[in-house]
Amino acid sequence: MNLENEKNDKKETIVTPWQVKGDINYDKLIEDFGLSKIDDELLNRIKKHTGKLHYFLRRGIFFAHRDMNIILDEYEKGNKFFLYTGRAPSGYTHIGHLIPWLFTKWLQDKFNTELWFQFPDEEKFLMKRNLNLEQVQNMVYENMLDVIALGFDPKKTHFLIDTKHAGIMYPEAIKVAKRITFSTIKATFGFGNEQNIGAIFYTAMQAVPAFLPNVLEGTHRPCLIPHAVDQDPHFRISRDVIPRLGYYKPASIECIFLPGLGGITEQGKMSSSNEKSTIYTIDDKETVKRKINKYAFSGGRETVEKHRKLGGIPEIDVSYQWLTFFEEDDDKLKKIHDDYKDGRLLSGELKQILIDKLNNFLDEHQKKREKAKNRINDYIYKP
Amino acid sequence: MNLENEKNDKKETIVTPWQVKGDINYDKLIEDFGLSKIDDELLNRIKKHTGKLHYFLRRGIFFAHRDMNIILDEYEKGNKFFLYTGRAPSGYTHIGHLIPWLFTKWLQDKFNTELWFQFPDEEKFLMKRNLNLEQVQNMVYENMLDVIALGFDPKKTHFLIDTKHAGIMYPEAIKVAKRITFSTIKATFGFGNEQNIGAIFYTAMQAVPAFLPNVLEGTHRPCLIPHAVDQDPHFRISRDVIPRLGYYKPASIECIFLPGLGGITEQGKMSSSNEKSTIYTIDDKETVKRKINKYAFSGGRETVEKHRKLGGIPEIDVSYQWLTFFEEDDDKLKKIHDDYKDGRLLSGELKQILIDKLNNFLDEHQKKREKAKNRINDYIYKP
Numbered sequence: 001m002n003l004e005n006e007k008n009d010k011k012e013t014i015v016t017p018w019q020v021k022g023d024i025n026y027d028k029l030i031e032d033f034g035l036s037k038i039d040d041e042l043l044n045r046i047k048k049h050t051g052k053l054h055y056f057l058r059r060g061i062f063f064a065h066r067d068m069n070i071i072l073d074e075y076e077k078g079n080k081f082f083l084y085t086g087r088a089p090s091g092y093t094h095i096g097h098l099i100p101w102l103f104t105k106w107l108q109d110k111f112n113t114e115l116w117f118q119f120p121d122e123e124k125f126l127m128k129r130n131l132n133l134e135q136v137q138n139m140v141y142e143n144m145l146d147v148i149a150l151g152f153d154p155k156k157t158h159f160l161i162d163t164k165h166a167g168i169m170y171p172e173a174i175k176v177a178k179r180i181t182f183s184t185i186k187a188t189f190g191f192g193n194e195q196n197i198g199a200i201f202y203t204a205m206q207a208v209p210a211f212l213p214n215v216l217e218g219t220h221r222p223c224l225i226p227h228a229v230d231q232d233p234h235f236r237i238s239r240d241v242i243p244r245l246g247y248y249k250p251a252s253i254e255c256i257f258l259p260g261l262g263g264i265t266e267q268g269k270m271s272s273s274n275e276k277s278t279i280y281t282i283d284d285k286e287t288v289k290r291k292i293n294k295y296a297f298s299g300g301r302e303t304v305e306k307h308r309k310l311g312g313i314p315e316i317d318v319s320y321q322w323l324t325f326f327e328e329d330d331d332k333l334k335k336i337h338d339d340y341k342d343g344r345l346l347s348g349e350l351k352q353i354l355i356d357k358l359n360n361f362l363d364e365h366q367k368k369r370e371k372a373k374n375r376i377n378d379y380i381y382k383p
Numbered sequence: 384m385n386l387e388n389e390k391n392d393k394k395e396t397i398v399t400p401w402q403v404k405g406d407i408n409y410d411k412l413i414e415d416f417g418l419s420k421i422d423d424e425l426l427n428r429i430k431k432h433t434g435k436l437h438y439f440l441r442r443g444i445f446f447a448h449r450d451m452n453i454i455l456d457e458y459e460k461g462n463k464f465f466l467y468t469g470r471a472p473s474g475y476t477h478i479g480h481l482i483p484w485l486f487t488k489w490l491q492d493k494f495n496t497e498l499w500f501q502f503p504d505e506e507k508f509l510m511k512r513n514l515n516l517e518q519v520q521n522m523v524y525e526n527m528l529d530v531i532a533l534g535f536d537p538k539k540t541h542f543l544i545d546t547k548h549a550g551i552m553y554p555e556a557i558k559v560a561k562r563i564t565f566s567t568i569k570a571t572f573g574f575g576n577e578q579n580i581g582a583i584f585y586t587a588m589q590a591v592p593a594f595l596p597n598v599l600e601g602t603h604r605p606c607l608i609p610h611a612v613d614q615d616p617h618f619r620i621s622r623d624v625i626p627r628l629g630y631y632k633p634a635s636i637e638c639i640f641l642p643g644l645g646g647i648t649e650q651g652k653m654s655s656s657n658e659k660s661t662i663y664t665i666d667d668k669e670t671v672k673r674k675i676n677k678y679a680f681s682g683g684r685e686t687v688e689k690h691r692k693l694g695g696i697p698e699i700d701v702s703y704q705w706l707t708f709f710e711e712d713d714d715k716l717k718k719i720h721d722d723y724k725d726g727r728l729l730s731g732e733l734k735q736i737l738i739d740k741l742n743n744f745l746d747e748h749q750k751k752r753e754k755a756k757n758r759i760n761d762y763i764y765k766p
Contacts, residue, residue: 122557133558163557167550174505174546175516177581182565185580197568198560201584 015230016189017088018127026063026229026256033232035064035254045072050110055328056103056255064229066239067251071224074248075111081222083107084209084250086118086160089139090131093146094278095358096258099325103255104226105150108157116209117147117379119161123206126198133163141376146281148372148379149365158381160212162205168383169208172215177204179241188233207238211247216383222248229254258325263297263318281369285359292319292351292358299340300347311343312350319347319354326357398613399572400471401510409446409612409639416615418447418637428455433493438711439486439638447612449622450634454607457631458494464605466490467592467633469501469543472522473514476529477661478741479641482708486638487609488533491540499592500530500762502544506589509581516546524759529664531755531762532748541764543595545588551766552591555598560587562624571616590621594630599766605631612637641708646680646701664752668742675702675734675741682723683730694726695733702730702737709740 013022015029030037038057042065047053049072056062071081085104087097108115121136140161147159162169185191185200210223225235235252243249260277276295279288299317301307314320314337327333336353339345396405398412413420421440425448430436432455439445454464468487470480491498504519523544530542545552568574568583593606608618618635626632643660659678662671682700684690697703697720710716719736722728 122554126557126561133554163554165550166553167548170549170553171505171516171546174509174581177584178509178579180580181577182574182580182583183576186576191565193566193569194564196561197563197565197584197587198557200565201560201580204580 014190016233017230018189020230020257024257029229030064033064033229033236035066035229035232036068038063038065038068038253042068045069049075050106054103054106055330056099056106056325058330059324060256061099061325062103062226062253062255064254065252066235066254067249068224068253070248071222071251074222079221080111080113081224081251082213083113083115084118084223084225085115085227086120086206086209087143087147088120088123089136089143090124090128091139092280092282093143094280095326096278097143098146098150098281099258100226100228100255101147101150103253105152107224107226108152113156114213115152115157116213116381117152117157117159118206118209119143119159120202120205121164122162122198123202126196126202137163142282144376144379145369145372146365148375149281149368151368152379154375154378157379158213159379160209160381165381165383168216169205169212172208172212173201173204175245176207176238176241177201179244180204180237184237188237203234203237206234207242210235210238210250211242211245214247220247223250225250225252227252227254228257230257259318259321261291261295261297261318263316279358281362281365283362285363288358288362289355292355293348296322296351296354298347298351300350304346307346308343312340312345312347314340317347317350319350322354323357326354326361397573399616400613401572403613403640407640412612413447416447416612416619418449418612418615419451421446421448421451421636425451428452432458433489437486437489438713439482439489439708441713442707443639444482444708445486445609445636445638447637448635449618449637450632451607451636453631454605454634457605462604463494463496464607464634465497465499465596467499467501467606467608468610469503469589469592470526470530471503471506472519472526473507473511474522475663475665476526477663478709479661480526481529481533481664482641483609483611483638484530484533486636488535490607490609491535496539497596498535498540499596499764500535500540500542501589501592502526502542503585503588504547505545505581506585509579509585520546525665527759527762528752528755529748531758532664532751534751535762537758537761540762541596542762543592543764548764548766551599552588552595555591555595556584556587558628559590559621559624560584562627563587563620567620571620586617586620589617590625593618593621593633594625594628597630603630606633608633608635610635610637611640613640642701642704644674644678644680644701646699662741664745664748666745668746671741671745672738675738676731679705679734679737681730681734683733687729690729691726695723695728695730697723700730700733702733705737706740709737709744 013024014020015024043053043057046057075081083104085100104115119140121140125131125133125136144159182200185203191200210225214220232254235250239249262277279291297318299313299320301310320337320340323333323336336345340350396407397403398407426436426440458464466487468483487498490496502523504523508514508516508519527542565583568586574583593608597603615637618633622632645660662674680701682696682703684693703720703723706716706719719728723733
């Protein structure tokens with residue numbers, strides 16, 4: 001166990017929509033993907049419109065962007081953007097999925113914008129051999145409840161479900177697809193010749209909501225896509241294509257991954273398929289407690305004595321890292337950080353803080369999620 | 384000018400849905416594609432149900448099949464098949480397109496079956512760089528008029544237009560697409576890595592009508608696809624996939640190509656993009672006359688004297704070949720053949736017979752085509 005959080009550049013790092021592997025150096029991702037870092041100048045510009053910045057921005061959880069300045073230029077000229085994000089259903093929602101959605105909700109509120117939320121139910125079906133469409137569609141339902149529970153405005157929020165809305169999406173997707181070669185797909189996603197032709201085509205469907213609202217409503221508005229950085233390859237491709245169809249190049253604002261319970265050095269992104277690394281939004285209090293106590297990688301020392309003396313290492317402690325995503329209060333968070341680092345807070349105590357924080361959040365969330373069951377129809381787009 | 388119709392096996396022959404090139408040896412196609420020849424036994428079996436055989440069958444214009452015996456087995460057990468054919472619009476209908484449709488109409492009448500007629504409006508859009516969707520959709524309209532003019536029963540005929548019916552087709556297409564790799568597409572259609580991802584995906588959409596009626600109507604019926612042999616590669620792929628989705632392997636009955644005006648040895652298949660090789664269903668009498676007189680490759684001799692002495696060569700004479708597709712009466716056709724071969728009928732006289740035949744047919748067709756304008760809605764499938 002290497003307590004030093006050294007970068008190991010020799011290990012292969014992969015970040016695609018379907019695989020996140022290795023140590024992730026976000027600065028290097030900015031460079032590799034050709035993103036722009038969210039700097040103080042941009043933060044100040046956003047602040048002008050939103051007032052206090054969301055703590056995801058203050059803490060660099062949303063860390064990179066493409067063309068946010070164009071979005072703000074247009075906004076300041078009175079041409080309001082719309083938001084687009086999504087969820088490719090394959091399992092229950094875990095708390096990592098919530099990060100971009102919580103931020104999207106904040107953007108919707110602060111900028112008073114429309115949100116188009118895509119559930120590409122074919123994506124994981126096409127990518128995972130053993131997943132059938134019925135399973136996926138059950139998960140569309142479950143995932144929708146979580147999105148609704150976050151409080152998006154039903155009047156300004158439109159769910160697009162690829163198989164349900166194929167009638168309006170496929171005719172646009174072919175326009176995108178005509179301008180993307182298999183060579184591009186191969187280079188971008190690492191697909192080989194044995195990949196199925198549905199998966200090869202899919203990125204065209206993911207491009208569509210970035211301009212579909214303009215098609216449907218006869219407008220010429222820019223699109224801002226808040227998403228985790230692993231989705232960037234899709235939009236890297238479609239940003240080249242969409243302007244050739246006569247629409248704005250979609251802009252993006254991108255976040256880092258909530259690390260899995262197993263730790264930052266072990267894996268880059270929480271996976272829904274690994275129960276040990278994940279907390280689901282439907283987990284009960286006991287499950288949350290058990291998982292965190294059992295699996296959350298600790299930055300504490302081997303013995304209480306050593307811990308009191310040397311202090312914990314918050315940078316590699318998953319419980320602390322998770323609190324940076326879920327504890328809004330900067331002062332509280334700083335106190336936890338300092339207490340842990342100085343050995344005043346023990347690993348078990350830190351875990352308990354996280355358990356309480358998450359269980360409080362999930363308790364509320366699960367109530368709203370229950371109520372969401374009657375409201376799904378208010379959100380699904382009706383052409 | 385080589386008057387001997389020798390097979391030149393050294394020239395490359397290509398038969399795919401998008402390219403037909405070189406001398407076509409249909410016996411070799413049967414072998415290469417793995418088709419079954421329509422033999423006397425099968426003809427007799429069909430005759431049992433239809434009475435007199437269609438002249439396309441008598442003359443070997445429909446020459447090959449896949450699983451026709453299974454279709455008849457099921458039919459005889461009382462499980463009636465449905466028909467599926469189509470037209471990928473990129474231009475006006477030419478008379479070569481009519482061949483499989485005329486035969487499909489005969490099958491519909493004789494077996495009293497449903498027909499699903501696909502207009503895959505994305506296909507040529509994806510395959511041709513300079514074709515836009517609007518142009519294609521104008522041609523969907525024009526092509527529909529020709530189909531309706533042939534007299535299909537509106538109660539039993541359903542038009543599927545891919546972009547219009549994507550809502551019901553795409554969810555099925557992804558099930559097909561999941562089971563087809565790019566390697567297969569590459570090997571079957573000769574696509575390279577620079578092919579666009581829409582064209583790569585497209586074959587999955589062409590597979591859908593071969594089982595969609597079962598999905599929509601909760602039935603378990605087999606499907607028979609009458610088509611020109613160049614479409615076989617699509618169904619060769621989907622025949623492997625569709626049974627894995629729980630449906631019958633689609634059967635087919637396949638025809639040769641109406642040769643272009645330029646002749647049998649020059650090109651294999653009439654092209655809508657070469658005005659010189661084509662007669663459109665909307666051509667007026669003068670145009671038909673001019674094109675045939677000017678462009679129809681003649682099997683006649685250089686001088687009247689030589690022709691009277693040596694006789695013409697019907698096997699390479701396009702006017703004669705076309706009459707085998709359009710002159711229903713076997714006795715009349717035989718007389719034309721013999722008169723021409725023996726030099727009694729001159730090339731110009733043979734052309735005039737064809738001109739009259741086509742102009743009579745097109746005169747009727749164009750009247751029905753005009754009436755079809757008010758009936759389109761009766762044919763478009765309403766989910």
